[in-house]
Amino acid sequence: MQNTENFGALESQQGYPNAGTGTGPSVPPMLLQYWYTVMRWRWLMLGIILGCIVLSVVATLFMSPQYTAQVQIQVDRQQKQITMVEGIEAQTTPQDQEFYATQYNLLTARPLAERVAASLALYENETFLTAHGIDGDVLTEKAPGLSAQQIRDKNRSLIVKLLLDNVETVPIRNSKLVNVQYTSRDAALSSRIANEWAAAFISTSMDRQYASTADARKFLEERLVTLRQRLDESEKLAVDYASRYGIVTLGETKDSEGRTISNQTLAGSQLAEMATALNEATAARIAAESRSASAGESTTESVTSTTLSNLRSQRSTIAAEYARRRVQLEDGHPTVQELRQQLTAADGAISQETQRISRARQSEYREASRREAELRAQVESLKRGYDTENKANIQYAAFLRDADTNRQIYDALLQRYKEIGVAGQVGVNNISVVEPAIIPDRPSSPNLLLNLLVATFLGIALAGATAFGLEQIDEGIRDPTQVDALLGLPLLGITPKVDRNAAEEMQDLKSALYDAYFSIHSNLSFSTSHGFPKSLAITSTRPSEGKSSTSLSLAIVLGRTGKKVLLIDGDLRSPSVHGMLGMTNEKGLSNYLAGEDEWRSFIQPTELKNVSIISTGRSPPSAAELLSGDRLSMLIAQALTEYDNIVIDAPPVLGMTDAPLIAKAVESVVYVVESVGPAVRGIRSSIQRLVMANARLSGVVLTKVGEGSMNYGYGYGYGYGYGYGQDRKDLDQ
Structure with a gap:
């Protein structure tokens, strides 16, 4: 159990995947x-x-050297305003980018190329074709099945295509400038075409503006005729309606846009005048009535009357003389009596004048009342007529509005027609040449x-x-990090690609190959609780992946560590171990499997320390039949009584059943994979077959790792042996 824990710790330290946890080494960046x-x-x-x-x-x-001539032009958004009259083109557009993108596309349009070709007479110019690497005789060649006109059209298309293929527009960022470049083998021709291209673009732009102006004028002329007829009809309807209903218009009031907002008719004018006169008569009648109510000498007329004033003055003089004479004379005196009579006559004259004024006020009041009554009657009559006219005036106003609308549209189009006429006659343009093209003095390419x-x-x-x-395309294992990720097995180690025989290379204790297999031996020593597996089979996916070298190398390492090792060549179809050691192959494993029990007689000692081999012997007709029995397990059990470890060089797995049969008879299996070798899917299939045979896989050995992969593997595969050479020499001794 302690050894198992140490193996897990070693796996963690060295980056090996742990079979129990399923973790693996980290993938390189x-x-x-x-x-x-x-x-x-x-x-x-x-x-x-x-x-x-x-x-x-x-x-x-x-x-061939190519010469590029460049002309620089300026494209303005707005035309130069020589007149204050606007043309039909909009002064501004929503986005500058769209405007300039349109201009750049127009610069490389086919009609512009046709105009340049016609202007410079390029359709029959052989020099132009030669300047573009085409034989000039193509213009005179006759094509079978084509008429003369079709040939000319074909040549014209060729010329236009050459022009478009060799012209290029280069806009200058954040400016209105654009460079037009033309490239050919003739420097002078490139300059001529570039300058003509700019001139043709300016002319085309002006022609397009004039053509659009002419189309607009023609359209406006047609619309003006139609609108004039409509205006005449609407005005005639208004006049006829006014005549039919007796509407006499004396004046009209219009708004700032020329629409009629009110009109003054005869009935309305008469009614207004009569209403004013009635108001005045009413005021006069009221004033006369007020004056007629007062009488005597207190009235205004009595006070202001000159006649009354003179009469009163005369009476005052007579009264004064009368008073003076009465003092001087008696009442019966003739002078006094005469003066009394004069005083009486003066009083009578004053009374008569006062009465006359009162009668005049009464007469004025009666006259004012009569005039008021007459005017009121006339106003009532005019009101009835005006009401009738107002009802008719509703439809009349509709006729007037229709006429006003038609007149406004007609006037606006007429004004626009005049403006376009003036603008179309002025040759203005928004495109100008800033820098003409010159003949280039050196090729551009x-x-x-x-x-x-x-x-x-x-x-x-x-x-x-x-x-x-x-x-x-390469589906093989390229570096050690792929082993766990692609195969799900721990990586026991990697071995370098060597040129010499493995047996010879393993004799050098300081060689990279020995370091690599010593590291693999160390890793396998922790794969079981009792150390290195007692019986071990080495197999691979296909032949020549290094399984035989691995078997021999592990046997050599085991022997140098003091273990007694028996190396069995289990590849009955293609034996190789005896050849690697220079041994014979007369008898061996096949003989034992066929029934001969003296397996010890098949053992061949080697010059390698503590290593003996059993070769395959003669190849049997059916290796699978021999391996399917229990003879191999019996051989391993008997050999382990005399040897510490048994290493079997098993055949490849893919396409054969030999390896699974051997794998189930041993304690552990090491799977050899050649670097950048068989496809991963083949390796997985082979491993799956071993798993189905209940084989106990210890891990994978990646062999023949080249220099490109060793950038990662140095120190990983055989760095463990560095510095331990002396120890191994001690073990060897």
Whole structure:
């Protein structure tokens, strides 16, 4: 139990998965995995990158020089306002980005290329074709089955396509400027086409504006004729209706938009005048009535009358003279009597004048009352007529509103028609050339440095994609971290890939291979409660994965630790142990399984310390039949009475039943997996077959680990042996 606990602790310390808990070693970081991939395929990736660079250099040397001419133009959102009259184009649009994107697309439109080709006479220009690497004779070639017109159309399409393929627009960020570039093998031709492209774009823009203005004028002319007819009809309806109902309009009141809000008719004007006169007559009658109620000399007329004033003055003079004479003369005196008569006559004249004023007030009152009555009667008559006119005026107002609406629309369209006419006659444009193209003095391509950079980048990308693809296609185990994750078994250790025979390599106690198998031996020593398994079978998925080398190496390590080891070659179909040690294979395991009991006679001693072998003997007709009995278990039981450990080199599992039959006869099984070897699904299938045979799997040994994978494995697989060489020499002695 203590040994089991130590094994679990060792597994935890060394990163081995624990069979009891199901935990495993942590997976390396993603960047580190990428680095392992690069190291595994570095020569292939380097070859791909160098190949791309060489192809780039060769292609650059064979490429013809290209010359790029550039013209810079400015595209404004608004046209220059030479007049204050607006055209039909909107002054602003919701988004500048949409406007400029439209302009950039128009710069590479097919109609613009056709205009440039026609302007420069490129349709019959062989020099233009030569400047683009095309034989000029293509213009005169005759194609079978095509008419002359079809051939011309085909050549025109070719010219236009070449223009569009070699022109490029490069907008300058955060500005209204855009560079138009044209590339060909002829520097002068590139300059001419670039300048003509800008000029054609400006002309096309102006033509498009003029065409849109002409279309708008034609549309407005048609609409004006229709609206004029509608306006005449609506005005005629209003006049006829007014004539039929006797509506005489003296004046109209309109709002700021020209709509009629009120109109003054004859009936309304007469009613207003009569109402004013009636009010005045009523006021005059009231005033006359008030004056007629007062009489005598207290009235206003009596006080202000000149006649009464003169009469009163005369009477005062007579009265004064009369009083003076009475003092001087007697009452009977003629002078006094005459003065009395004059005084009486003056009083009578004053009384008559006062009465006349009173009668005049009465007469004025009667006249005012009569006039008021007459005006009131006329007002009532006009009111009845005005009410009738108001009822008719409702429909008349509707006719007037309809006429006003038609007049407003007509006037607005007429004004717009005049504005468009003026704007269309002024040649304004929102596009201008800022910097004309000049003849380039050096080619723009090929650029060797740029091509090398692009080739290097593409080579790296292609190499990375290739390595990634190979990693996906390669289903083998590539590094130790995959063992537990993919197979669910603990990793006992890894062994490096060596060039020499395993038996020769294991003779060097300081070799990496010996370190690796000594580490595996140490791990297996903790796999059971009594230490290293007494009987151990070594198998793999397929041949040549290193199971025989592993069997021999473990036997050598066990022998050097003082254990007496019997190595049995259990691969009856393809024996290899005797060949690795230079032994004979006349008799062996097959003989014992066939019925010969003297197994000790089959043992061959070796030069290896404490190691003996039993070879397979002659290959039997059916190895599975021999292994299916109990003879192998009997051999192991008998051999363990004389040997400390038995190691069996079992055959591969895939496709045969030999290995499961051997696995159930031994105490433990070690499964050998070649690094970047068989597919994982095959390994899983083989392990499943062993599990179904009740085999006790101790773990996996990853063999033939190359330098690319050893970046992870150094110190993991054979670092345990570093520094223990002296101890092993002591054990050997």
